[in-house]
Amino acid sequence: MSNILRIDASVRQARSLTRMMSDLFLKKWRETGSIPNVIRRDVGLNPPPAISEDWVAAAFTPLEQRSPEQCALLKTSDGFIEEVEQADIILIATPMYNYGMPAALKAWVDQVVRVGKTFTFDLARGDRPLEPIFSGKTLVLLTASGEFGFGRGELNEGADHLVPHLRTISKYLGADDIHHVGIEYQEFGDHRFDGSKADAIREVEHLARDLVEGRSDSSYRMSAPASAATKSLHATILGVARS
């Protein structure tokens, strides 16, 4: 049985495109007859606390030297990391807010990416002292944005600080492959939005089926968008940069 950690980050409940996509992903998964064990972490509705100076001090204090107060301060983080550790698939459904991730999702990331728990730090490794601890997981990234055209040579090139950021973070979640489906044009509400949404729905359905059937490797690769109508679709496997 697959363990799926579902994280929703939209503050909207009604009419949320990203929640619609994460619901659909799980519905299609279950329709195959495979019943996943789903852990739900709704950071949009229940934003995690921001980390603090005391939190950082606690995280860097060796376990055996931590005070009860420091242990208590790390409890939320411990719980979140346990959820990540148990997951085979991490499903993150997130809007673009101000060209990046919602603050609540960033707060979750800050609670999860932690020395000694999700990465080790060793200066003996030279200029790359950080090394992820987890591996072998799949990240499914479902996004929505009001604007469009964040790809190379497009209108808003360079303005997407959501997907690249999560891609960088993914290695500390232990994700070896990433699948991304995004809806664009939400703010325009025109035929381009309708097309983008329809494309994304189809891709989410395919993705769920492919992952159940174990086609989660590089054989599931979409060709680059060919026309303006399909530009909104970036259902692409993003190879995780590992160097």
Ligand SMILES: Cc1cc2nc3c(=O)[nH]c(=O)nc-3n(C[C@H](O)[C@H](O)[C@H](O)COP(=O)(O)O)c2cc1C
């Ligand atoms: C606070 C806020 C900030 C937003 N910032 C951006 C943005 O910088 N770029 C963009 O393309 N869309 C932006 N949007 C539009 C959302 O990404 C879009 O409405 C998306 O569909 C929201 O996800 P949801 O439907 O799951 O709630 C913003 C929306 C909100 C509410």
